[in-house]
Amino acid sequence: MKVVSGVGLWVCTATIAVLVSSCKSMAPDYVRPEAPVPENYMVAAAPLPAEPAPGLHWRQFFTDPALRQLIDMALEHNRDLRAALLRVEEARAAYGIQRSERMPDVSLGGQGVRSRMPADLSPAGRSMVGSEYRAEAGLTSWELDLWGRVRSLEQGALESWLATEAAGQAVKTSLIAEVATVYLALRETGQRLDVTRETVASRERSYQIFQRRYEAGATAKLEVTQVRTLLTQAQVLQAQLEQQQAMWFNTLRLLAGDSALAVLQQQQVGQAVMQAALQPGLPSALLTSRPDIIAAEHRLRAANANIGAARAAFFPRIALTGSFGSASAELDDLFGSGSKTWTFMPSISLPIFDGGRRRANLELSRVRSELAVAQYEQTIQNAFREVADALAVRHWLGKQLEARQVARDAQSERARLAQLRYDNGSAAYLEVLDAHRDLLATEQQLISTRYAVLISQVDLYRALGGGAYEPEQDGTIRPISSSE
Numbered sequence: 001m002k003v004v005s006g007v008g009l010w011v012c013t014a015t016i017a018v019l020v021s022s023c024k025s026m027a028p029d030y031v032r033p034e035a036p037v038p039e040n041y042m043v044a045a046a047p048l049p050a051e052p053a054p055g056l057h058w059r060q061f062f063t064d065p066a067l068r069q070l071i072d073m074a075l076e077h078n079r080d081l082r083a084a085l086l087r088v089e090e091a092r093a094a095y096g097i098q099r100s101e102r103m104p105d106v107s108l109g110g111q112g113v114r115s116r117m118p119a120d121l122s123p124a125g126r127s128m129v130g131s132e133y134r135a136e137a138g139l140t141s142w143e144l145d146l147w148g149r150v151r152s153l154e155q156g157a158l159e160s161w162l163a164t165e166a167a168g169q170a171v172k173t174s175l176i177a178e179v180a181t182v183y184l185a186l187r188e189t190g191q192r193l194d195v196t197r198e199t200v201a202s203r204e205r206s207y208q209i210f211q212r213r214y215e216a217g218a219t220a221k222l223e224v225t226q227v228r229t230l231l232t233q234a235q236v237l238q239a240q241l242e243q244q245q246a247m248w249f250n251t252l253r254l255l256a257g258d259s260a261l262a263v264l265q266q267q268q269v270g271q272a273v274m275q276a277a278l279q280p281g282l283p284s285a286l287l288t289s290r291p292d293i294i295a296a297e298h299r300l301r302a303a304n305a306n307i308g309a310a311r312a313a314f315f316p317r318i319a320l321t322g323s324f325g326s327a328s329a330e331l332d333d334l335f336g337s338g339s340k341t342w343t344f345m346p347s348i349s350l351p352i353f354d355g356g357r358r359r360a361n362l363e364l365s366r367v368r369s370e371l372a373v374a375q376y377e378q379t380i381q382n383a384f385r386e387v388a389d390a391l392a393v394r395h396w397l398g399k400q401l402e403a404r405q406v407a408r409d410a411q412s413e414r415a416r417l418a419q420l421r422y423d424n425g426s427a428a429y430l431e432v433l434d435a436h437r438d439l440l441a442t443e444q445q446l447i448s449t450r451y452a453v454l455i456s457q458v459d460l461y462r463a464l465g466g467g468a469y470e471p472e473q474d475g476t477i478r479p480i481s482s483s484e
Contacts, residue, residue, distance in 0.1 A: 025148035025155065027308025030301055036377045037283045037384040041391055053278050053466030054289035058176050061461055067183050069263050074179045074256040075172065084171040091157075091164035098157035101150050104142040104320075110135045131329050136341070138323030149312035156305035163298035169291035177462035179255050181455055186248040186264075188451035193241040195443050200238055203231040203436075223429045230433050234440065278460055280391060286383045289465030296372075296379040303369040310362040316350040383463065390460035397453045404446045411439040 053061075062068055075081065111134045119127045145151055210227045213219040252260045287293055322344040326335050351358070418435040421427035461467065 025152045025305070025308045026311040027148070027152050027155070027305045030304050032287075032297065033300075033373055033377060035284060035287060035380050037380055039282065039284075041280060041283065041384075041388050053280075053461050053464035054285075056278070056461075056466055058461075058467040061466060062180060064183075066263055067180060070183060070252070070256045070260055071176055071179050073259060073263070074175055077257040078175055078255060081168075081171055081175050084168040088161075088165045088168045091161040095154075095157040095161040098154050101143075102145065102154060104139040106137065106139050108135075108137050132327065133330070134325060134327045134341070135335070136323045136325030136327075138325075138343075139320065141319045141321050141347075144318040144320065146318060147312035147315045149309050149317075152305045152308035152312065156302040156309065159298045159302035159305060163295045163302065166291045166295035166298060170295060173291060173462055173465070173467045175255065176467040177458050179252070180458045182248055182252050182255060184451050184454050184458070186245065186252060188447060189241055189245045189248055191447050191451075192444050193238065193245060195440070195447065196234060196238045196241055199440050200231065200234045203227070203234055207231050226430060226433050230437060233437070237440075237444075278457070278464065278466075280387060280460070280464060283384050283387070286380065286387065286465065290379075290383050290463075291465065293376075293379050293383055296376040300369070300372040300376045303365070303372040307362070307365045307369055310358070310365040313358045313361065316348050318346065318348045321345045321347065386463040387460070390456060390463045394453070394456040394460055397449060397456055401446075401449045401453055404442070404449050408439075408442045408446045411435070411442040415439045 058071065059068060062071065111132075113132045115130055117128045117130070119125060122128050143150060207224075207227045210219060210224045214221060214224045249261060256263075287297075322342070324340075324342040326339040327341040328336065328339045415432070415435040415438075418427060418432045422429055422432045
């Protein structure tokens with residue numbers, strides 16, 4: 001009988017590895033589902049030239065230096081983002097573990113055994129003391145992936161990693177948009193508070209004047225009460241805005257860290273100008289720009305790969321175990337001539353009866369794949385709705401802003417004329433009070449609408465997938481790396 005040498009064994013094993021690596025997975029061919037959304041948005045897109053959001057880095061979109069600094073701080077210190085990036089590292093490590101299953105587990109080992117056999121158990125009828133020493137290199141139960149089971153599991157782990165990474169990008173995009181939204185809301189509240197404080201100071205002076213006139217008998221107590229009521233209303237509004245401002249401060253500290261307030265206090269901030277126009281493009285562009293859609297598609301691919309692994313479980317599983325080394329009864333002769341030893345133990349297994357476990361596992365994989373398709377389509381629909389809503393809000397808020405500017409000018413003129421009529425004795429002071437009350441409300445609404453327009457731009461930028469890409473030196477774009 002011809003003895004196969006140890007070198008020949010390893011060459012044979014390497015050859016098998018090459019052949020096995022070419023085995024095709026039994027997973028179904030992946031076909032991207034059709035996007036379940038219309039081809040165009042209902043609201044007309046911004047006229048050209050306009051910048052497509054995915055190619056516009058957030059530093060180019062947000063030009064306010066204080067806002068840029070706050071976003072940098074949030075990207076560095078936010079706990080939610082840190083947890084998302086750690087989940088990416090976790091998924092990458094899991095993929096590395098699964099990928100290693102395709103390679104044989106080769107190890108080196110040594111063993112020394114010395115034992116005594118009693119006389120009643122010894123074939124020679126007397127007690128014996130024996131020794132055995134081994135030094136071997138071997139592989140342990142390496143599966144030949146003839147049906148692509150291991151390859152499918154590796155592909156599923158890879159897609160899960162990529163899905164987690166895309167989900168991390170989605171968290172980053174949402175964080176950027178949330179910081180910008182809170183910052184703008186804080187600026188809006190600050191401007192409304194400034195107007196309210198000026199109004200309170202003006203009405204306090206008016207109240208003091210009317211109080212002195214009442215004490216001098218030059219005016220009725222009703223007018224003093226009316227002025228006092230108007231002052232109280234402004235003071236209540238001021239207290240409400242102070243409360244709202246404190247809450248926005250707390251939210252910003254949660255997002256960007258405790259140093260966020262110092263940034264607002266130390267740095268001169270402007271109007272928080274942003275790009276005037278964004279090009280929404282077609283809904284199909286969302287498939288390659290929205291991180292959450294990219295993550296959903298990777299999860300769909302992972303579910304598709306798991307079907308291949310479930311199918312392969314119905315076929316025989318072949319594994320190789322073997323070793324090559326040296327063995328001797330004496331330690332000095334361990335590597336001597338004639339001490340070579342090897343083992344080669346292929347095994348094959350095919351469960352005959354498992355109570356329907358494999359069939360149920362295949363059905364589970366198919367159901368999860370169909371569920372992933374539904375979730376993918378739902379993600380696309382949500383993305384389409386968010387973009388459509390953002391476009392509609394931006395369009396109609398622009399109309400509201402124009403109307404509120406006209407209304408503020410009209411209310412200002414009304415308050416001026418009412419004061420003149422009162423000074424000339426042609427109207428009661430109640431007319432002046434109503435005019436000033438409406439003027440304050442109109443000014444508050446104008447400020448809120450102005451900032452709502454800016455926030456709608458942020459919402460549109462996020463909905464279109466902006467903020468998750470980094471410009472290259474050659475002008476191309478790439479996803480922001482998880483380590484940034």
